[in-house]
Amino acid sequence: MIDEAERKAMLEAHSIGPQMIAWLEEIGIERLADLKGADAGEIAMRIDIALGRRHLNRLGVEALQNLIALADVQQG
Numbered sequence: 001m002i003d004e005a006e007r008k009a010m011l012e013a014h015s016i017g018p019q020m021i022a023w024l025e026e027i028g029i030e031r032l033a034d035l036k037g038a039d040a041g042e043i044a045m046r047i048d049i050a051l052g053r054r055h056l057n058r059l060g061v062e063a064l065q066n067l068i069a070l071a072d073v074q075q076g
Helices: 004-010 018-026 040-051 058-074
Strands: none
Touching (some): 004 018, 004 058, 018 040, 040 058
């Protein structure tokens, strides 16, 4: 489960909202550090699989790219 401090940090990324955070939690991502160096397309595919259908479009992938960029900066 994503704790409040991590949730707050993730919400700082452009286009990331509570629903995206819930989806990340669904696939086992609980910390911003879990996203350091990740591939947005792969994360989107994992979310789509967890939801049982293609759900994330180009804008969703871009939002994930923003979150990964934030993770890369904050985690050094």
